[in-house]
Amino acid sequence: MKKNHLLAKWLNDDLSEEELAAFQASPDFEKYQKIKNYTAHLTLDDLDENALLANILKQKKETPKVIPLYKTWFFRAAAIFVLALGVMFVFKMLMPQTQTADFGEKTTFSLPDNSEVVLNSGSEIHYKKWNWGHNRHLELKGEAYFKVAKGKRFEVETRLGKVTVLGTQFNVKTRKNRFDIVCYEGRVKVNYQDKQILLTHGQGVSFENGNQIEMNTDSSKPEWINSQISFYKENIRTILDEVERQYNISIELNVKDTTALFTGKLPAENLDTALQIISTTYHLEVQKVSKNKIIIGEK
Known part of the structure; x- marks a missing residue:
């Protein structure tokens, strides 16, 4: 304690001649002298205590935001719900869509491009909504009348053959070993086994057990529609x-x-x-x- 008291008096130049002589004779004096020499050139601006206090009082303390636990769970539940909706939407778009007409019934519906389809009794259609505008392809079992919106190639696949159009009205029918196609507007390309036939307005063709039957019609729509x-x-x-x-x-x-x-x-x-x-x-x-x-x- 005495040593610290002498050091403080020395720094303030308050030592008597006897005290100074004794302090200079101490083993740590040389070290204290070096420190004093190194710090002698340092200066410190005057401290404005009042200004510092005023500045501190002006600063608003930020209150940490506390989110109630129930809100945290709500946000999580909402995120899960939105994610589930997205998954369901993609699943629905990718999964094949099915339209059917039971015996004694007819079914009318629209495809994603607003093409109109009428399914005759005992028929069904499968298609995918995903990328429909660039891949207008469906599978038909039975009979259906199509009024196709103009656009990219439109394909109707059956177990007996394929019908391809761009924008037209036509009827396709597959029953057992018979495949009937009638064009009511535009042009229709028919693929059956190794044959390819182009039909125009009023023309039709049937294939049964490999035999081809030509036919014509003056109707504007299939008779079964009426x-x-x-x-x-x-x-x-x-x-x-x-x-x-x-x-x-x-x-x-x-x-x-x-x-x-x-x-x-x-x-x-x-x-x-x-x-x-x-x-x-x-x-x-x-x-x-x-x-x-x-x-x-x-x-």
Whole structure:
């Protein structure tokens, strides 16, 4: 403590001659002298205590933001919800879309480019919404009428062949081994096995078991759109299959010869009249077993 007292007096030049002599004789004096010499040139501006205090008081202390726990969970839940919506949207766009028409029904819908499609009874379509504008491709089982919006190539794929258009109106039908295509507007390119055919307005073509059948039409739309079933050189079993689809019934056929071909129309909203035309044309007898069960046999 005494040593520190002497050091303080020495720095303030308050030592007596005797005290100074004793302090200079101490072993640490040389070290203290060097420190004093090095710091002698340093200066310190006068401290304005009042200004410093005023400046401190002016500064507003920042209060740390505290987010309640319930808000934290809310934000997390909202983020998860938005992410889930995004995943669902992408999933929906990438997954194939399916449109169906059950027996006895017709289904009308629009594709992503506003192309219109009417599905006939017992038919279905598969397509993807994703990138539809650049890849207008769908798969058809059964029969459908298309009114295609103009744009890039439009393809209808069936198990028997493919139909390609740019912007037109046409009908495609696949039943068992028969493939029918009719063009009502524009142009249609048909691919069947190793054949490629170009159809224009009013032209149609059918393929059955590898055989090609040419046909023409003066209608502006398929007859089935207006509740009529149209046939062109088709046998009785094919005709009855279509009647079953349109009326959602079951028909049992008991005849030996089914090779006779029929060309004509049947009503799609009057079963009795349709059955009468069939029985008269083929000289057959119709028996109604129940509301949805019919047996047709030879007289």
